[in-house]
Amino acid sequence: MMTTLVKPSYGLIELFQLDMVKLRRFLVMIQEDYRSQNPYHNAVHAADVTQAMYCYLQEPKLAQTLTSCDLLLGLLAAATHDLDHPGVNQPFLIKTDHYLAALYKNSSVLENHHWKSAVGLLRESALLSHLPTEDRLSLEERLGSLILATDISRQNDYLSEFRSHLDKEDLCLTNGGHRHFILQMALKCADICNPCRPWKLCQQWSEKVTEEFFHQGDIERKHNLEVTPLCDRQSNSIANIQIGFMSYVVEPLFLEWSRFSDTRLSQTMLGHLSLNKQGWKEGRDKPDATNSRASEEQRTSVAKDSNSRVLPQGSKGS
């Protein structure tokens, strides 16, 4: 995360006159505020989302129009979007009468908590204390609006708005509101881009997130609560969860994103997505196939044939 912010091409540190000691403290606080015992929602996920966001911000349409403030905000939002994630989902917090559910009135409970935690760290670190109060408050508000967009239960609202803009071709990135909307979409993509990474990475992230889901299911079972179907290790499988997630959540989002930003990076991500879905289907149909050498070789050759590329790790995507 540190590298992303100090990249000379952005010069955000000089531009916003950020104090390096405060910045370092702020980044360490972010890392420590993620719970390392969560198999998935930990600081590594935050770093992964920040890396993806960094790549999307460099896509030509964004790079040509985003302001320095947009860039700083996009990276900040990516790094903090899951702060202090408890490793369980919102319905779990509601049914167990968790104080966060009451605090945020059962609405975007986790995302509100991530946002408020981020604001807390920003203020505690005094990273932006030299900026005018008005700018600071507006930045905190926009940060909230970005983080709240990662609430997956509101996915369809964002997706239909995105689709409608693309159909009407009326996105105008000189308009601040439209740029903010694109930042929201970019963050949403970054948050769920695991299935658009090469198979090995996609597979590892899937294992981590399923471990976290099943852990929640185990707690529900232990306390005689209704077991969330997604979290039930007795009736669900990693392959089925992934195939459903890719088909109904990831693919629709990335198809629209590639309409907006039709670049090599977008096409590469869609290519991986399709191969990975096929990989999970093979695994589901033949339980031993997922890890078998034969199927791995097969996938590699398919990847080569389709001229597929690895998602650049911090390099220009198009």
Ligand SMILES: [Zn+2]
């Ligand atoms: Zn996330």
